[in-house]
Amino acid sequence: MSLLLDLFTIVAVSGGLFFFLAGTVGLLRFPDTLTRLHALTKADNLGLGLIVLGLLPQCPDIVSALKLVAIWALVQLGGATASQLIAEFARRGGGER
Amino acid sequence: MMPYATTPGGWMLVLALMLPVVGMLGIFALGLRHAERIAHATLLAGLAVALAIAVEVGRSGQAVTYLIGGWRPPLGIALQADGLSAVLMVMTSVILCSVGVFARGSFSSPPDGAEVRRPFVFWTLLLGLWSALNTVWLAQDLFSLFVALELLTFSAVPLVCLDGSRDTLRAALRYLLFALAGSVFYLMGTGLIYGAYGTMDIASLHQVARADWATSVALGLMIVGLMAKAALFPLHLWLPPAHAGAPAAASAVLSALVVKAPFILILRLWFDVAPQPLPAAAGAMLAGLGAASILFCSIMALRQARLKLMIAYSTVAQVGYLFLVFPLVMGSAAEMPWDSVGWTGGVLQLVSHAFAKAAMFLAAGLIAEALGHDRIADLGGAAKGVPVTVAAFALAGLSLMGLPPAGGFISKLMLLTAAVETANWWIAATILAGGILAATYVFRVVGSALAQPRAGLVMKAVPLNRELAVLTLALIAVALGFLPLQPLDYLGIGRGGMP
Amino acid sequence: MTPATLYGLCAAALVAIGLFGLILHPSPLRKVISFNLVGSGTFLFFGVAARRGAVAGFLGDPVPQAMVITGIVVAFAATALAVALLLRMLESGAPTVDGPPEQPDDLSP
Amino acid sequence: MSLAVDLVMVLLILTAAVWTILARDRRDAVIAFIVLGLLLSLVWMRLLAVDVALTEAAVGGGATGLVLLRACARLLPVEADGALPGLRLQVAVGVLCAVVGACLAAVILSPPEPAPSLAPAVAAHMEDVGLKNPVTVVLLAYRALDTLLEKVVLVLGLIGVWALAPDLFWGGRPASLRAAVPSGTLTFLARVLPPIGVLIGIYLVWNGADHPGGTFQGGTVLAAMWLLVMMADLGDPPETRALRLRRLVAVGPALFIAVGLAGFGMADGFLSYPPGYAKPIIVAVEVALALSIAVILGLMVAGPAAKEPDQ
Amino acid sequence: MAEFLFAAAAIVLVLTGLGLARMLWGPSPADRMMAAQLLGTGGGAIAVLVAIAGDMTAVLDIALTLALLAAFAAVALTLGEPGSKRRGGEE
Known part of the structure; x- marks a missing residue:
């Protein structure tokens, strides 16, 4: 059982790492602000989500598990808002030089 | 030096620190109608405390000491009034009381009791300044002295630009930047001192200070920082516009008292800490x-x-x-x-x-x-x-x-x-x-x-x-x-x- | 080399970089940011002392940690005051004719 | 392996630091500074100073960044940054800074053996206080005077910010923090996040007695939530003359002083706590302080009064 | 397992650290802010990994604080006068 859970953790966390990689590559390689933003937020929420998911079986107690879920939910909320705001900011031309 | 112990009358040192703070918070929370009255009452009480401490120092022939919370340094913080601190405290309170009398004319509340900016800011910051100065004269802990220096900066800078003209604002900003740079250098030195000796207490340091590289660098940084605050040439550029731009009552306090605090700290580092x-x-x-x-x-x-x-x-x-x-x-x-x-x-x-x-x-x-x-x-x-x-x-x-x-x-x-x-x-x-x-x-x-x-x-x-x-x-x-x-x-x- | 030593060297570099900006940047806002950089480096020195003092079952010496927290609070207040001051200065009217002599824009120490 | 990771971290920090100084645009510099704050928070975690890491996360990532970005937004139309002065001066100052850095590095490289520490002394007396978080014990018992004076610094800082108001506006509201373009997403965030944030803030304060966390961390989080509400235009900053507000600012320090002075009668003297009651007293003081800190930080960011007081 | 999680944390640090290149290149403040955003999320991920791997649940509170304030900098970035198009600093 524990082995299975460990395997799950490894798979999920590795998946999370992959999405972080994808996010970074997207941030660095995509041609313009909005596509970069798209890549960034999608990838990075999924990345953190998978890592949180993978860590859940390893939690020492239920409070930590709840905190993990809360962290993920907060990043979802914050990340979504932030990308909206950054997009708005970029669209208004606030970022152009 | 003898290990610290609270001496009779040590509680008066706490009063010297806390009275101005209480007065400041009182003015802040109760509004301006009471400002001048609270300030004057605090000034008088503080003068009495300073004189009482000076008398006690002279009478007992030894320093008056208080251990905050009963914790012994280096874990806790000691306050101590020796002959020099007692003189400085009396000097501070006499000057502040005179400034208080002087300022009645220029920083009075309007008759209708409405709150106005200048008296509110002046009286609260004057009391804040006083608690800062008393802390500098009394604290025996290098980090408490850092906090005291910051108290001093935060009280002194807004006094410079009390009249709100662009020139005084510029002078205040320049003063603030110099003062902050000085503080951060001082803090850096205390960090290195703690890393080397594991204590911030001046008396303990006096006993253990070594003439090594770390100590020299730490003291050098602290003294340079304090020099900027004391306006020693060539770090004096901030002082003339700042002190000249402040209202007279504030200039008097800044020039007479505030620049003396960093000097006293240099004196203490030099004679009481340095090997x-x-x-x-x-x-x-x-x-x-x-x-x-x-x-x-x-x-x-x-x-x-x-x-x-x-x-x-x-x-x-x-x-x-x-x-x-x-x-x-x-x-x-x-x-x-x-x-x-x-x-x-x-x-x-x-x-x-x-x-x-x-x-x-x-x-x-x-x-x-x-x-x-x-x-x-x-x-x-x-x-x-x-x-x-x-x-x-x-x-x-x-x-x-x-x-x-x-x-x-x-x-x-x-x-x-x-x-x-x-x-x-x-x-x-x-x-x-x-x-x-x-x-x-x-x-x-x-x-x-x-x-x-x-x-x-x-x-x-x-x-x-x-x-x-x-x-x-x-x-x-x-x-x-x-x-x-x-x-x-x-x-x-x-x-x-x-x- | 222990991590504490490595971060200590990093702190020294932070101080040097921040000091460079503090002295050279002509604009007050950049000076305030540079001051914060020097401050961060300074706090790290306390962190190094705290980490090296990890004995008696403690992960680190709590005394310098407490001092850093106090220091961060003070640095924030200083930043807020400096920013308020410089905004007010830039938004206030033309320099008064009769005031102290106009200082050059350069506020460097 | 582990040192290699630390090395990466140091490289990232130095990149952010250098960019903070060299970026041409001031807003770029601020963003680099925010990045630096996030990295430093991780460094404090690495140094196992969780209380400090929390403070840095709340202040570096939140409060200071907000103050600086707001300054950028208000500065832009008014004044440009000057460029760095000429190369010769840059080299001279660079050499000076390098010398300072080298002196510091030399100190770091020759640590005393064994490293001094007050940790055993802290541990020896923790029982007397009855709290389990050593940092909180240092802040509120051994070095309570520093903590008290630091709160006074905050109050004076607020007075200093308020002092910048034009006479006409004294007692009025600070300038609005509203974001430039009202945005549905922001309003949504400002409705959803604050209840959670307040909960987390209270949790950090409460938890601080026995675990990492405490007044300042909790207070900063509370202030951040209040500022978020103000930025989303769901509430304007309050009038600075309001006595209720003033009392909120003063309650923390005042209670702290009152408890300290009560020590003369009930315990061993100023800022000492009666045995057995230390923990409830400290928690009460912390709660009041966190409230005051939240209000002070919020008001400091909001700035001096910028409108005439309402009639 | 702990080693794996620590290694994962290190990898997240390297990956999000690479994102800092965007902070240097820009070109717009929006792009630079994205680097900060990525690092904020990455910092949260690192903190949760370290917390679980090192069995230091207190570190979770760091992640919680970072997550709570994740959008804060982005919100602050949008402060300012609407419509002022030319925002570059110095010319």
């Missing part, structure tokens, strides 16, 4: 910068067209004298510095300058109020309109010049004696040259004030009690001149060996 003997070159360098301050800023003072700027430049010059102490108290004298003429001369210079400079700035404020401007060339008639004030200015000027019978005379004579005894001829020459320069700039003002008024000059009347507050300060500065010309036993109380 003795210190390299002679370090002392000579501080004194060299002090001498440069004296000469350069006295000449700058001579060239100012406006009275307040002249006084501000003179502050930098007079603070320069304090730094002459270091090479004068070297070698054997550094074991018991308080027993030497040079050390006593330095402390007397600090005290007499505080009273003289407070008197001068307040006098300048009254003169400006009476005449409506402070251009030195057009002061004619001031001696007729505000004779008491001009007399106070002249008396305070005596102290700056170092002429008898003023306090500045005896302090400068002691410094001169020490310079001759230790064969530091260049210091002796600087003291003499500084005196002549000070005489020139003071006489220039007095001469102009004694001149005939221009035709049609209308002067505003100034209340007599404000003039008397100024005169009191000037008379104290003069009265200090009647002290005997020798090390004072009182200043040595609680500093290790008894006299």
Whole structure:
């Protein structure tokens, strides 16, 4: 059982790492602000989500598990808002030089 | 040094710290209607506490000590009033009380009780400043002293730009940046000290300090930071516009008291923390910068067209004298510095300058109020309109010049004696040259004030009690001149060996 | 080399970099940011002392940690005050004619 | 392996630091500074100073960044940054800074053996206080005077910020923090996040007695939530003359002083706590302080009064 | 398992650290802010990994604080006068 859970953790966390990689590559390689933003937020929420998911079986107690879920939910909320705001900011031309 | 223990009367030290804070919070929370009353009550109570502490120090012949929360250093924080701190505390409260009387005219609440900005800010920050100064005089912990320095900065900077003009805002910002840079250097030094010794307590450090690289770097950083705060040449650029731009009551406090706090900290680092003997070159360098301050800023003072700027430049010059102490108290004298003429001369210079400079700035404020401007060339008639004030200015000027019978005379004579005894001829020459320069700039003002008024000059009347507050300060500065010309036993109380 | 030493060296570099900006940047806002950089480096020195003092079952010496927290609070207050001051200065009117002499824009120490 | 990770971290920090100084645009510099704050928070975690890491996360990532970005937004139309001065001066100052850095590095490289520490002394007396978080014990018992004075610094800082108001506006509201373009997403965030944030803030304060966390961390989080509400235009900054607000600012320090003075009668003297009651008293003081800190930080960011007080 | 999680944390640090290149390149403040955003999320991920791997649940509170304030900098970025198009600093 524990082995299975460990395997799950490894798979999920590795998946999370992959999405972080994808996010970074997207941030660095995509041609313009909005596509970069798209890549960034999608990838990075999924990345953190998978890592949180993978860590859940390893939690020492239920409070930590709840905190993990809360962290993920907060990043979802914050990340979504932030990308909206950054997009708005970029669209208004606030970022152009 | 003896390990700390709370002494009888130690609780008064806590009062000295907390009274101003309570007054400040009271004004803040209760609104302006009570501001002046709370401030004056606090000032009086604080004066009483300071006097009581000074009496207790003299009576018991030892330092008054208090351990906060009963925790013994290095874990806890000790407050201690020795002879020097007691003198500084009394000096602070007397000057602040005089400023309090003076400021009644310019920072009163309006009759309808509505809150206005200037009195609110002035009284709260004046009390904040006082708690900061008392903490600097009393705290025995390097980190508490950092917090005290920040308290000082946060109270002093907004006072500079109280009138809100662009120039004073600029001066305040420049002052803030210098002060913050100074603080961060000081903090860096304390961090290294903690890393090396695991304590911030001055008495513990005195016992364990090693003459190694880490200690030298730490002390060097701290002293450089404090030099910026004390406006020692060439880090003095912020002071003249800041002190000249503040309202007179605030300038008096800034010049008389605030710049003295970093100097006292340098003095404590030098004699109470640093491993003795210190390299002679370090002392000579501080004194060299002090001498440069004296000469350069006295000449700058001579060239100012406006009275307040002249006084501000003179502050930098007079603070320069304090730094002459270091090479004068070297070698054997550094074991018991308080027993030497040079050390006593330095402390007397600090005290007499505080009273003289407070008197001068307040006098300048009254003169400006009476005449409506402070251009030195057009002061004619001031001696007729505000004779008491001009007399106070002249008396305070005596102290700056170092002429008898003023306090500045005896302090400068002691410094001169020490310079001759230790064969530091260049210091002796600087003291003499500084005196002549000070005489020139003071006489220039007095001469102009004694001149005939221009035709049609209308002067505003100034209340007599404000003039008397100024005169009191000037008379104290003069009265200090009647002290005997020798090390004072009182200043040595609680500093290790008894006299 | 222990991590504490490595971060200590990093702190020294932070101080040097921040000091460079503090002295050279002509604009007050950049000076304030640079001051914060020097402050961060300074706090790290306390962190190094705390980490090296990890004995008696503690992960680190709590005394310097407490000091850093106090220091961060003070640094924030200083930043807020400096920013308020410089905004007010730039938004206030033309320099007064009769005030102290106009200082050059350069506020460097 | 582990040191290699630390090395990466140091490289990232130095990149952010250098960019903070060299970026031409001031807003770029601020963003780099925010990045630096996040990295430093991780460094404090690495140094096992969780209390400090929390403070840095709340202040570096939140409060300071907000203050600086707001300054950028208001500065832009007014004044440009000057460029760095000429190369020769840059080299001279660079050498000076390098010397300072080298001196510091030399100190770091020759640590005392064994490293001094007050940790055993802290541990020896923790029982007397009854709290389990050593940092909180240091802050509120051993070095309570520093903590008290630091709160006074905050109050004075607020007075200093308020003092910058023009006379006409004294007592009025600070300038609005509203974002430039009202945005539905922001409003949504400002409705959803604050309840959670307040909960987390209270949790950090409460938890601080026995675990990492405490007044300042909790207070900063509370302030951040209040600021978020103000930025989303769901509430304007309050009038600075309001006495209720003033009392909120003063309650923390005042209670702290009152408890300290009560020590004269009930315990061993100023800022000592009666045995057995230390923990409830400290928690009460912390709660009041966190409230005051939240209000002070919020008001400091909001700035001096910028409108005439309402009639 | 702990080693794996620590290694994962290190990898997240390297990956999000690479994102800092965007902070240097820009070109717009929006792009630079994205680097900060990525690092904020990455910091949260690192903190949760370290917390679980090192069995230091207190570290979770760091992640919680970072997550709570994740959008804060982005919100602050949008402060300012609407419509002022030319926002570059110095020319």
